[in-house]
Amino acid sequence: MAKIDHIPRTMKILVVDDFSTMRRIVKNILQQLGFSNVEEAEDGKVALGKLRNNAFDFVISDWNMPNMMGIDLLREVRNDPNLKALPFLMVTAESQKENVIEAVQAGVSNYIVKPFTADTLETKLETIFKKQ
Amino acid sequence: MTTDNPGTKAPEGAKALSVVAHRGVALVAKNLVDELARIVDSPSEERDTMLRETLSTAQTLFGALSEEDPEKLEGALERVDTACRETELFAEVGRMTRTLHSSLVEFRSQVEPKLQHAVGTAVPEVNDKLQAVVRMTDEAAHRVLQLTEQQSAVLAEQRRSVESLTAKVFAGETPTSEREWLVLAGQVTHTVLESCAKAEQLNTEILMAQEFQDLTGQLIKKVTRLITDVEDGLVQLIRIFGHELAPPAAEAAPASEAAPAVEAPAGPCSQDDVNDLLASFGF
Numbered sequence: 001m002a003k004i005d006h007i008p009r010t011m012k013i014l015v016v017d018d019f020s021t022m023r024r025i026v027k028n029i030l031q032q033l034g035f036s037n038v039e040e041a042e043d044g045k046v047a048l049g050k051l052r053n054n055a056f057d058f059v060i061s062d063w064n065m066p067n068m069m070g071i072d073l074l075r076e077v078r079n080d081p082n083l084k085a086l087p088f089l090m091v092t093a094e095s096q097k098e099n100v101i102e103a104v105q106a107g108v109s110n111y112i113v114k115p116f117t118a119d120t121l122e123t124k125l126e127t128i129f130k131k132q
Numbered sequence: 133m134t135t136d137n138p139g140t141k142a143p144e145g146a147k148a149l150s151v152v153a154h155r156g157v158a159l160v161a162k163n164l165v166d167e168l169a170r171i172v173d174s175p176s177e178e179r180d181t182m183l184r185e186t187l188s189t190a191q192t193l194f195g196a197l198s199e200e201d202p203e204k205l206e207g208a209l210e211r212v213d214t215a216c217r218e219t220e221l222f223a224e225v226g227r228m229t230r231t232l233h234s235s236l237v238e239f240r241s242q243v244e245p246k247l248q249h250a251v252g253t254a255v256p257e258v259n260d261k262l263q264a265v266v267r268m269t270d271e272a273a274h275r276v277l278q279l280t281e282q283q284s285a286v287l288a289e290q291r292r293s294v295e296s297l298t299a300k301v302f303a304g305e306t307p308t309s310e311r312e313w314l315v316l317a318g319q320v321t322h323t324v325l326e327s328c329a330k331a332e333q334l335n336t337e338i339l340m341a342q343e344f345q346d347l348t349g350q351l352i353k354k355v356t357r358l359i360t361d362v363e364d365g366l367v368q369l370i371r372i373f374g375h376e377l378a379p380p381a382a383e384a385a386p387a388s389e390a391a392p393a394v395e396a397p398a399g400p401c402s403q404d405d406v407n408d409l410l411a412s413f414g415f
Contacts, residue, residue, distance in 0.1 A: 021273035028277065095400040097409060104413050111410060113403050120403055127415070 003126045009034045012054070016040075016047040016061040016070065017091075022114075026060060026091065029118045033125070044068025048076050051083055058128075063092035063099065071106060078107040087128050091116065163228060164190055209233045235372045243372065246365035254358045261351045272344040279338045283331060290327035294320055 013035055015026045023040045030038050039056075041047035045067040051059065059077070061070040068076075070090060077083045087109045092099070095113040103111055110124045164186070171182045213229045297319050300306075307313045401409070 019270075021270060021277065024274070024277050028281070095402075095406070097401060097405075100401065100406055100409050104410070104415075110415060111406050113401060113406055116403065 004033065004122060004129070006131050007125065007129045010037055011035060011057040013038045013058045013060065014041060014047060014050060014056045016042075016044065016059065016065070016073065018042050018062065018065040022062065026121075029121055032118065033122060044070060044073035044076075047073055051077065051086070052080070056086065059086060059088045060091055061088065063090060063094045063103075071103060074103065074106045074108055089124060089128060091121075159228065159232075161190075161194070206233065206236055209236070239369065239372055243365055243368045246361065247369070250362040250365055254362055258355050258358050261355050265348045265351050268344045268348050272341055275341045276338055279334050279341065283334050283338075286327055286330045286334065290323060293323040293327075297323065 013030060015023050015030075015038060017023045017026070017040075020042075023042075027038050027040070030036075039050065039054075041050055043065040044061070047059070047061065048068065050056070059073075061073055063070040070092065074088055074090070077086055077088060084107075088107070089110050089112065090103050090108050091112040091114065093114045100111050109128050112120055112124055168186055171179060171186060174182060209229055209232060213233065297316065301316070307316055
Protein backbone atom coordinates (compact mmCIF):
# COMPACT_ATOMS: atom_id res chain seq x y z
CA MET A 1 0.00 0.00 0.00
CA ALA A 2 3.03 2.26 0.25
CA LYS A 3 2.88 3.10 -3.45
CA ILE A 4 -0.39 5.00 -3.06
CA ASP A 5 0.14 6.49 0.40
CA HIS A 6 0.35 9.98 -1.07
CA ILE A 7 -3.22 9.87 -2.41
CA PRO A 8 -5.58 11.62 0.04
CA ARG A 9 -7.90 9.06 1.61
CA THR A 10 -10.74 11.60 1.60
CA MET A 11 -10.80 11.56 -2.22
CA LYS A 12 -14.44 11.44 -3.42
CA ILE A 13 -14.92 8.55 -5.83
CA LEU A 14 -17.87 7.65 -8.07
CA VAL A 15 -18.29 3.96 -9.03
CA VAL A 16 -20.48 3.43 -12.12
CA ASP A 17 -21.76 -0.04 -13.13
CA ASP A 18 -25.21 -1.48 -13.86
CA PHE A 19 -24.46 -4.59 -11.76
CA SER A 20 -24.83 -3.89 -8.04
CA THR A 21 -22.50 -6.78 -7.17
CA MET A 22 -19.68 -5.22 -9.19
CA ARG A 23 -20.22 -1.82 -7.57
CA ARG A 24 -20.07 -3.50 -4.17
CA ILE A 25 -16.86 -5.36 -5.01
CA VAL A 26 -15.12 -2.22 -6.27
CA LYS A 27 -16.35 -0.29 -3.22
CA ASN A 28 -14.98 -3.01 -0.91
CA ILE A 29 -11.58 -3.03 -2.56
CA LEU A 30 -11.43 0.77 -2.35
CA GLN A 31 -12.33 0.52 1.33
CA GLN A 32 -9.51 -1.98 1.89
CA LEU A 33 -7.15 0.49 0.21
CA GLY A 34 -8.38 3.15 2.61
CA PHE A 35 -10.90 5.03 0.46
CA SER A 36 -14.35 5.17 2.05
CA ASN A 37 -15.73 8.34 0.44
CA VAL A 38 -17.35 6.34 -2.37
CA GLU A 39 -20.67 6.87 -4.16
CA GLU A 40 -22.42 4.71 -6.74
CA ALA A 41 -24.38 5.15 -9.98
CA GLU A 42 -26.13 2.47 -12.02
CA ASP A 43 -25.70 4.03 -15.47
CA GLY A 44 -23.94 6.85 -17.31
CA LYS A 45 -26.90 9.21 -17.17
CA VAL A 46 -27.26 8.99 -13.37
CA ALA A 47 -23.48 9.25 -13.06
CA LEU A 48 -23.30 12.41 -15.17
CA GLY A 49 -26.00 14.00 -13.02
CA LYS A 50 -24.07 13.21 -9.84
CA LEU A 51 -20.77 14.43 -11.31
CA ARG A 52 -22.30 17.74 -12.33
CA ASN A 53 -23.92 18.34 -8.93
CA ASN A 54 -21.08 17.27 -6.64
CA ALA A 55 -17.33 17.69 -6.53
CA PHE A 56 -15.88 14.26 -7.35
CA ASP A 57 -12.15 13.58 -7.59
CA PHE A 58 -12.24 10.28 -9.45
CA VAL A 59 -14.57 8.14 -11.60
CA ILE A 60 -14.43 4.35 -12.06
CA SER A 61 -16.82 3.23 -14.78
CA ASP A 62 -17.99 0.14 -16.67
CA TRP A 63 -18.54 0.28 -20.46
CA ASN A 64 -21.85 -1.47 -21.14
CA MET A 65 -24.74 0.18 -19.30
CA PRO A 66 -28.32 1.15 -20.13
CA ASN A 67 -29.36 4.80 -20.76
CA MET A 68 -25.78 5.97 -21.28
CA MET A 69 -22.73 3.79 -21.85
CA GLY A 70 -19.44 4.35 -20.07
CA ILE A 71 -17.69 5.47 -23.26
CA ASP A 72 -20.37 8.13 -23.81
CA LEU A 73 -20.14 9.21 -20.17
CA LEU A 74 -16.39 9.63 -20.69
CA ARG A 75 -17.01 11.82 -23.75
CA GLU A 76 -19.55 13.94 -21.86
CA VAL A 77 -17.10 14.40 -18.99
CA ARG A 78 -14.25 15.40 -21.31
CA ASN A 79 -16.54 17.85 -23.15
CA ASP A 80 -17.73 19.52 -19.95
CA PRO A 81 -15.47 22.48 -19.01
CA ASN A 82 -16.03 21.77 -15.29
CA LEU A 83 -15.27 18.04 -15.53
CA LYS A 84 -12.78 17.65 -18.38
CA ALA A 85 -9.76 17.09 -16.13
CA LEU A 86 -11.53 14.51 -13.93
CA PRO A 87 -9.47 11.27 -13.68
CA PHE A 88 -11.55 8.54 -15.36
CA LEU A 89 -10.75 4.84 -15.05
CA MET A 90 -12.58 2.34 -17.27
CA VAL A 91 -13.15 -1.08 -15.64
CA THR A 92 -14.88 -3.34 -18.12
CA ALA A 93 -15.35 -6.77 -19.67
CA GLU A 94 -14.77 -5.16 -23.11
CA SER A 95 -11.27 -6.43 -23.79
CA GLN A 96 -10.89 -6.00 -27.56
CA LYS A 97 -8.01 -3.87 -28.83
CA GLU A 98 -10.54 -1.60 -30.56
CA ASN A 99 -12.26 -0.80 -27.25
CA VAL A 100 -9.03 0.24 -25.57
CA ILE A 101 -8.12 2.46 -28.53
CA GLU A 102 -11.56 4.03 -28.59
CA ALA A 103 -11.35 4.75 -24.86
CA VAL A 104 -7.89 6.26 -25.21
CA GLN A 105 -9.04 8.45 -28.07
CA ALA A 106 -12.01 9.56 -25.95
CA GLY A 107 -9.64 10.63 -23.19
CA VAL A 108 -9.66 7.79 -20.64
CA SER A 109 -7.08 8.00 -17.84
CA ASN A 110 -6.51 4.24 -17.73
CA TYR A 111 -8.17 0.89 -18.51
CA ILE A 112 -8.77 -2.31 -16.54
CA VAL A 113 -10.29 -5.49 -18.03
CA LYS A 114 -12.56 -7.77 -15.99
CA PRO A 115 -11.97 -10.02 -14.15
CA PHE A 116 -9.40 -7.96 -12.27
CA THR A 117 -7.48 -8.11 -9.01
CA ALA A 118 -7.20 -5.64 -6.14
CA ASP A 119 -3.51 -5.38 -7.02
CA THR A 120 -4.31 -4.19 -10.53
CA LEU A 121 -6.67 -1.52 -9.19
CA GLU A 122 -4.01 -0.34 -6.76
CA THR A 123 -1.36 -0.20 -9.51
CA LYS A 124 -3.66 1.79 -11.78
CA LEU A 125 -4.43 4.23 -8.94
CA GLU A 126 -0.69 4.73 -8.55
CA THR A 127 -0.32 5.39 -12.30
CA ILE A 128 -3.25 7.79 -12.50
CA PHE A 129 -2.32 9.76 -9.38
CA LYS A 130 1.42 9.73 -10.00
CA LYS A 131 3.38 11.57 -7.35
CA GLN A 132 4.29 14.88 -8.94
CA MET B 133 -41.10 -10.16 -23.55
CA THR B 134 -44.53 -10.77 -25.13
CA THR B 135 -46.91 -13.09 -23.40
CA ASP B 136 -48.90 -14.27 -26.44
CA ASN B 137 -50.31 -17.74 -25.87
CA PRO B 138 -49.02 -20.40 -28.31
CA GLY B 139 -52.40 -20.46 -30.06
CA THR B 140 -51.84 -17.01 -31.57
CA LYS B 141 -48.51 -18.15 -33.04
CA ALA B 142 -50.17 -20.67 -35.40
CA PRO B 143 -51.24 -18.10 -38.03
CA GLU B 144 -47.75 -16.62 -37.94
CA GLY B 145 -46.24 -20.03 -38.66
CA ALA B 146 -48.61 -20.47 -41.60
CA LYS B 147 -47.76 -16.96 -42.79
CA ALA B 148 -44.03 -17.74 -42.73
CA LEU B 149 -44.66 -20.94 -44.62
CA SER B 150 -46.77 -19.05 -47.12
CA VAL B 151 -44.00 -16.50 -47.75
CA VAL B 152 -41.46 -19.26 -48.36
CA ALA B 153 -43.84 -21.19 -50.58
CA HIS B 154 -44.60 -18.05 -52.57
CA ARG B 155 -40.92 -17.61 -53.26
CA GLY B 156 -40.71 -21.21 -54.46
CA VAL B 157 -43.67 -20.72 -56.70
CA ALA B 158 -42.18 -17.47 -58.03
CA LEU B 159 -39.08 -19.45 -59.03
CA VAL B 160 -41.28 -21.90 -60.89
CA ALA B 161 -43.04 -18.98 -62.60
CA LYS B 162 -39.72 -17.59 -63.77
CA ASN B 163 -38.90 -20.95 -65.30
CA LEU B 164 -42.20 -20.80 -67.11
CA VAL B 165 -41.35 -17.42 -68.60
CA ASP B 166 -38.02 -18.81 -69.83
CA GLU B 167 -39.92 -21.64 -71.51
CA LEU B 168 -42.14 -19.05 -73.17
CA ALA B 169 -39.09 -17.34 -74.61
CA ARG B 170 -38.02 -20.66 -76.18
CA ILE B 171 -41.49 -21.17 -77.63
CA VAL B 172 -41.28 -17.84 -79.43
CA ASP B 173 -38.37 -19.24 -81.43
CA SER B 174 -40.29 -22.42 -82.45
CA PRO B 175 -41.84 -23.15 -85.90
CA SER B 176 -45.25 -21.42 -86.29
CA GLU B 177 -47.51 -24.56 -86.64
CA GLU B 178 -46.62 -25.80 -83.20
CA ARG B 179 -46.44 -22.37 -81.71
CA ASP B 180 -50.15 -21.76 -81.23
CA THR B 181 -50.70 -25.09 -79.50
CA MET B 182 -47.72 -24.57 -77.31
CA LEU B 183 -48.83 -21.05 -76.45
CA ARG B 184 -52.33 -22.18 -75.48
CA GLU B 185 -50.99 -24.95 -73.26
CA THR B 186 -48.45 -22.60 -71.73
CA LEU B 187 -51.15 -20.05 -70.95
CA SER B 188 -53.26 -22.73 -69.29
CA THR B 189 -50.36 -23.90 -67.15
CA ALA B 190 -49.45 -20.31 -66.29
CA GLN B 191 -53.01 -19.60 -65.20
CA THR B 192 -52.98 -22.63 -62.91
CA LEU B 193 -49.65 -21.54 -61.55
CA PHE B 194 -50.69 -17.98 -60.83
CA GLY B 195 -53.86 -19.31 -59.29
CA ALA B 196 -51.58 -21.18 -56.86
CA LEU B 197 -49.72 -17.95 -56.09
CA SER B 198 -52.90 -16.30 -54.90
CA GLU B 199 -53.51 -19.01 -52.29
CA GLU B 200 -52.57 -18.03 -48.77
CA ASP B 201 -53.76 -21.21 -47.09
CA PRO B 202 -50.87 -23.71 -47.18
CA GLU B 203 -53.22 -26.62 -47.83
CA LYS B 204 -54.78 -24.95 -50.85
CA LEU B 205 -51.29 -24.02 -52.02
CA GLU B 206 -50.28 -27.68 -51.92
CA GLY B 207 -53.35 -28.58 -53.92
CA ALA B 208 -52.60 -25.87 -56.51
CA LEU B 209 -49.03 -27.11 -56.88
CA GLU B 210 -50.33 -30.62 -57.51
CA ARG B 211 -52.50 -29.24 -60.35
CA VAL B 212 -49.51 -27.42 -61.87
CA ASP B 213 -47.51 -30.62 -61.64
CA THR B 214 -50.24 -32.53 -63.49
CA ALA B 215 -50.51 -29.81 -66.16
CA CYS B 216 -46.76 -29.93 -66.71
CA ARG B 217 -46.79 -33.71 -67.07
CA GLU B 218 -49.53 -33.51 -69.71
CA THR B 219 -47.69 -31.09 -71.96
CA GLU B 220 -44.23 -32.67 -71.77
CA LEU B 221 -42.97 -29.20 -72.60
CA PHE B 222 -42.42 -28.06 -69.08
CA ALA B 223 -40.38 -30.90 -67.73
CA GLU B 224 -38.19 -28.55 -65.77
CA VAL B 225 -41.17 -26.66 -64.36
CA GLY B 226 -42.73 -29.97 -63.40
CA ARG B 227 -39.63 -31.18 -61.70
CA MET B 228 -39.27 -28.02 -59.68
CA THR B 229 -42.92 -28.09 -58.73
CA ARG B 230 -42.64 -31.64 -57.47
CA THR B 231 -39.54 -30.73 -55.46
CA LEU B 232 -41.29 -27.74 -53.98
CA HIS B 233 -44.36 -29.81 -53.18
CA SER B 234 -42.41 -32.50 -51.34
CA SER B 235 -40.44 -29.80 -49.54
CA LEU B 236 -43.65 -28.20 -48.35
CA VAL B 237 -44.94 -31.55 -47.12
CA GLU B 238 -41.71 -32.20 -45.26
CA PHE B 239 -41.79 -28.69 -43.83
CA ARG B 240 -45.32 -28.99 -42.58
CA SER B 241 -44.84 -32.39 -41.01
CA GLN B 242 -41.42 -31.94 -39.46
CA VAL B 243 -40.12 -28.42 -39.37
CA GLU B 244 -43.24 -26.38 -38.75
CA PRO B 245 -44.08 -28.14 -35.46
CA LYS B 246 -40.52 -27.53 -34.30
CA LEU B 247 -40.65 -23.86 -35.17
CA GLN B 248 -44.09 -23.54 -33.57
CA HIS B 249 -42.64 -25.07 -30.41
CA ALA B 250 -39.62 -22.81 -30.63
CA VAL B 251 -41.60 -19.63 -30.93
CA GLY B 252 -44.47 -20.59 -28.66
CA THR B 253 -42.67 -22.46 -25.92
CA ALA B 254 -38.90 -22.63 -26.18
CA VAL B 255 -38.09 -18.93 -26.45
CA PRO B 256 -40.24 -17.89 -23.48
CA GLU B 257 -38.78 -20.82 -21.53
CA VAL B 258 -35.24 -19.74 -22.39
CA ASN B 259 -36.01 -16.22 -21.22
CA ASP B 260 -37.46 -17.45 -17.93
CA LYS B 261 -34.50 -19.72 -17.24
CA LEU B 262 -31.91 -17.08 -18.04
CA GLN B 263 -33.69 -14.57 -15.83
CA ALA B 264 -33.62 -17.16 -13.05
CA VAL B 265 -29.86 -17.60 -13.59
CA VAL B 266 -29.31 -13.85 -13.35
CA ARG B 267 -31.37 -13.67 -10.17
CA MET B 268 -29.62 -16.62 -8.51
CA THR B 269 -26.11 -15.48 -9.33
CA ASP B 270 -26.95 -11.96 -8.18
CA GLU B 271 -28.31 -13.23 -4.86
CA ALA B 272 -25.34 -15.55 -4.35
CA ALA B 273 -22.84 -12.80 -5.07
CA HIS B 274 -24.51 -10.43 -2.64
CA ARG B 275 -24.70 -13.14 0.02
CA VAL B 276 -21.00 -13.96 -0.29
CA LEU B 277 -20.05 -10.29 -0.27
CA GLN B 278 -22.05 -9.83 2.90
CA LEU B 279 -20.34 -12.84 4.50
CA THR B 280 -16.88 -11.58 3.59
CA GLU B 281 -17.77 -8.22 5.09
CA GLN B 282 -18.79 -10.04 8.27
CA GLN B 283 -15.49 -11.94 8.19
CA SER B 284 -13.61 -8.66 7.95
CA ALA B 285 -15.55 -7.37 10.93
CA VAL B 286 -14.75 -10.48 13.00
CA LEU B 287 -11.04 -10.23 12.22
CA ALA B 288 -11.00 -6.48 12.92
CA GLU B 289 -12.70 -7.08 16.25
CA GLN B 290 -10.21 -9.80 17.14
CA ARG B 291 -7.32 -7.50 16.31
CA ARG B 292 -8.82 -4.71 18.39
CA SER B 293 -9.39 -7.03 21.38
CA VAL B 294 -5.89 -8.47 21.36
CA GLU B 295 -4.29 -5.05 20.93
CA SER B 296 -6.37 -3.71 23.77
CA LEU B 297 -5.50 -6.62 26.07
CA THR B 298 -1.78 -6.45 25.39
CA ALA B 299 -1.43 -2.68 25.11
CA LYS B 300 -0.09 -2.29 28.60
CA VAL B 301 2.44 -5.09 28.16
CA PHE B 302 3.87 -3.58 25.00
CA ALA B 303 3.93 -0.17 26.67
CA GLY B 304 6.26 -1.63 29.28
CA GLU B 305 3.72 -2.28 32.03
CA THR B 306 4.27 -6.01 32.38
CA PRO B 307 2.20 -8.09 34.83
CA THR B 308 3.86 -8.37 38.25
CA SER B 309 2.84 -11.88 39.19
CA GLU B 310 2.65 -15.25 37.49
CA ARG B 311 -1.05 -15.29 38.13
CA GLU B 312 -1.53 -12.01 36.27
CA TRP B 313 0.44 -13.42 33.32
CA LEU B 314 -1.77 -16.48 33.26
CA VAL B 315 -4.94 -14.36 33.35
CA LEU B 316 -3.69 -12.22 30.47
CA ALA B 317 -2.69 -15.29 28.44
CA GLY B 318 -6.10 -16.78 29.13
CA GLN B 319 -7.93 -13.67 27.96
CA VAL B 320 -5.93 -13.42 24.75
CA THR B 321 -6.38 -17.13 24.05
CA HIS B 322 -10.10 -16.91 24.64
CA THR B 323 -10.46 -13.94 22.29
CA VAL B 324 -8.52 -15.64 19.52
CA LEU B 325 -10.37 -18.94 19.85
CA GLU B 326 -13.75 -17.20 19.84
CA SER B 327 -12.82 -15.33 16.66
CA CYS B 328 -11.61 -18.55 15.06
CA ALA B 329 -14.95 -20.19 15.77
CA LYS B 330 -16.88 -17.28 14.24
CA ALA B 331 -14.60 -17.12 11.19
CA GLU B 332 -14.93 -20.88 10.69
CA GLN B 333 -18.70 -20.63 10.78
CA LEU B 334 -18.71 -17.80 8.25
CA ASN B 335 -16.41 -19.85 6.01
CA THR B 336 -18.94 -22.68 6.05
CA GLU B 337 -21.70 -20.27 5.08
CA ILE B 338 -19.60 -18.95 2.20
CA LEU B 339 -19.08 -22.55 1.09
CA MET B 340 -22.82 -23.21 1.20
CA ALA B 341 -23.55 -20.07 -0.78
CA GLN B 342 -21.77 -21.67 -3.76
CA GLU B 343 -24.61 -24.19 -4.18
CA PHE B 344 -26.23 -21.82 -6.69
CA GLN B 345 -23.73 -23.00 -9.30
CA ASP B 346 -25.26 -26.47 -9.45
CA LEU B 347 -28.72 -25.03 -10.08
CA THR B 348 -27.65 -22.35 -12.54
CA GLY B 349 -25.51 -24.91 -14.36
CA GLN B 350 -28.53 -27.15 -14.86
CA LEU B 351 -30.66 -24.25 -16.07
CA ILE B 352 -28.01 -23.19 -18.55
CA LYS B 353 -27.72 -26.76 -19.86
CA LYS B 354 -31.47 -26.79 -20.44
CA VAL B 355 -31.23 -23.48 -22.27
CA THR B 356 -28.46 -24.88 -24.49
CA ARG B 357 -30.65 -27.88 -25.37
CA LEU B 358 -33.61 -25.64 -26.23
CA ILE B 359 -31.48 -23.41 -28.43
CA THR B 360 -30.00 -26.45 -30.19
CA ASP B 361 -33.52 -27.66 -30.96
CA VAL B 362 -34.44 -24.31 -32.48
CA GLU B 363 -31.19 -24.30 -34.44
CA ASP B 364 -31.95 -27.78 -35.80
CA GLY B 365 -35.36 -26.62 -36.96
CA LEU B 366 -33.92 -23.58 -38.70
CA VAL B 367 -31.17 -25.57 -40.40
CA GLN B 368 -33.76 -28.05 -41.68
CA LEU B 369 -35.85 -25.18 -42.96
CA ILE B 370 -32.90 -23.72 -44.83
CA ARG B 371 -31.92 -27.12 -46.21
CA ILE B 372 -35.44 -27.90 -47.39
CA PHE B 373 -35.68 -24.75 -49.43
CA GLY B 374 -32.34 -25.34 -51.06
CA HIS B 375 -30.35 -22.38 -49.88
CA GLU B 376 -26.88 -22.98 -48.63
CA LEU B 377 -25.73 -21.18 -45.57
CA ALA B 378 -23.39 -18.48 -46.82
CA PRO B 379 -20.05 -18.45 -45.02
CA PRO B 380 -19.76 -15.49 -42.63
CA ALA B 381 -18.23 -12.51 -44.43
CA ALA B 382 -14.57 -12.18 -43.48
CA GLU B 383 -14.27 -9.30 -41.02
CA ALA B 384 -12.26 -6.50 -42.55
CA ALA B 385 -9.66 -5.23 -40.11
CA PRO B 386 -10.69 -1.73 -39.01
CA ALA B 387 -8.31 0.81 -40.46
CA SER B 388 -7.59 2.98 -37.46
CA GLU B 389 -5.53 6.11 -38.22
CA ALA B 390 -4.10 6.06 -34.74
CA ALA B 391 -3.23 2.34 -34.87
CA PRO B 392 -0.31 1.74 -32.51
CA ALA B 393 2.87 0.06 -33.70
CA VAL B 394 2.49 -2.60 -30.97
CA GLU B 395 1.32 -6.01 -32.27
CA ALA B 396 -1.69 -6.83 -30.11
CA PRO B 397 -3.54 -10.20 -30.35
CA ALA B 398 -6.70 -10.23 -32.49
CA GLY B 399 -8.89 -11.70 -29.75
CA PRO B 400 -9.76 -10.44 -26.26
CA CYS B 401 -6.81 -8.89 -24.45
CA SER B 402 -5.48 -9.72 -21.01
CA GLN B 403 -4.60 -6.89 -18.60
CA ASP B 404 -0.95 -7.30 -19.68
CA ASP B 405 -1.94 -6.87 -23.34
CA VAL B 406 -4.00 -3.80 -22.41
CA ASN B 407 -1.06 -2.38 -20.44
CA ASP B 408 1.25 -2.85 -23.44
CA LEU B 409 -1.27 -1.12 -25.68
CA LEU B 410 -1.64 1.75 -23.19
CA ALA B 411 2.14 2.05 -22.96
CA SER B 412 2.32 2.56 -26.73
CA PHE B 413 0.04 5.57 -26.26
CA GLY B 414 2.35 6.98 -23.63
CA PHE B 415 0.42 5.95 -20.51
